[in-house]
Amino acid sequence: MSEKFSPGHPPHPTPPPPGGREPFIQLRNICRFFQVGDETVHALDHVTLDIHAGDYISVMGPSGSGKSTLLNMLGLLDQADSGSYRLEGRELTTLPEEQRAQVRREKIGFIFQSFHLIPRLTAAENVELPLVLTGIPANERRPKVQQALTSLGLAERADHRPAQLSGGQQQRVAIARATILQAPLLLADEPTGNLDTHSSTDVIRILEALNTQGITLVIVTHDANIGGRARRAIRMVDGKIVQDGT
Template identity: 65%
Template sequence: MRAQLSPLRKQQTMIKLSQLCRTFMLGDQAVHALNNINLNISPGDYISVMGPSGSGKSTLLNVLGLLDVPDSGHYLLQGTDTTLLSETERARYRREHIGFVFQSYHLVPRLTARENIELPLVLAGIAPHDRQKKVAAILAQLGLTERAGHLPNQLSGGQRQRVAIGRAIVMQPRLLLADEPTGNLDTQSGLDVVAILEQLNQQGITLLVVTHDNALGQRARRRIRMVDGRIVADELAGIIASEADSHA
């Protein structure tokens, strides 16, 4: 079932992808990582993107995160056509609107947990006084206050990923992009991290998770499945659930 066809809870769209294409050259062979993608995302959505390796889900995440630019098509982010932005403007959009969570955390090893979370604020040129309050609030929210002075290599995997989430949300972005956020974690830490991400989603952040993990993917309200650069399935959990109910 196509999500666009369903009457959604929210009318306005946050993200609108139309006829998006991205092709890579592997040797002399063209690989269509994104093949004519059309997708609308509403504010507050919780979306999982699943699919086999090479299906284009990472490319989709990179394009959504403005790290990659499509070859053709349009990507409207809150009404702005991002395909027309310069490199500097895209950097500013990333800074202000998008948070990233990576599988391997990507913490700066020489900075403490607090400093890693503070980094986006530093790069954005926010005054130290304002930074402190924000970072302290996030440390408390993620239960990291006691670990704030530790370097990444003194933290467990789950703690590292929580620091990375803190860093992703410290600029209060509207969109949180997570690439295999539990991929390097044991089951319990993974569940903790997912709980935090879902809690953030409940507070209003739009969450898009790219994953191989079926269990994680199934938790999302909206599940997108990609194969060979195309969206082959786009389901809403609520509707499936209600269909399942009606079959029962």
């Protein structure tokens, strides 16, 4: 399979090193607490983090360390109890939900362990869905979808529903859907957790190819081999970043 993937748009050029530019993402003292009975759980405990455009970051740590909560915060699927989140210089922490949803559509793609494809839709229809939701006309949608599926070796599976696809094929459909709008930030939560070794390797190579085209990639994983492939690895324990380096 080719590792070059451009779902419907020319690829972004790989960005130059930060060189003093304002970070693409800035988290400052982000806290997220949950009340479990009489106990307060610190899912994120004063997390401060800079992410630059084009970064390739893995987030690792034991279960309950705050990895997925951090990813949900970056993806605006959850809201901080305190602290600041800036994306491209824009403060997002206090945005109303309608504006948060718009930022998610335009700036962020999501890939999950369980694929989250819609069972009654074909592969092509699943990939097309973000284009439909943004109001792109049908005659413009179809070639974009076809190109995305072809790039991922799925052209012959376009009319198959998720139940007719292997796990690796379903995840490739999910990647095409997540990137069809060419969002600059791609968040992947255990993207290989339900895949065999061969399919896992294919999926990671596809994600890495997207990163080389300029997409900022953040992967949460329990797999040290996958985490070690990233140019930057973050380790979390008890809601805190305890290690951040190459």
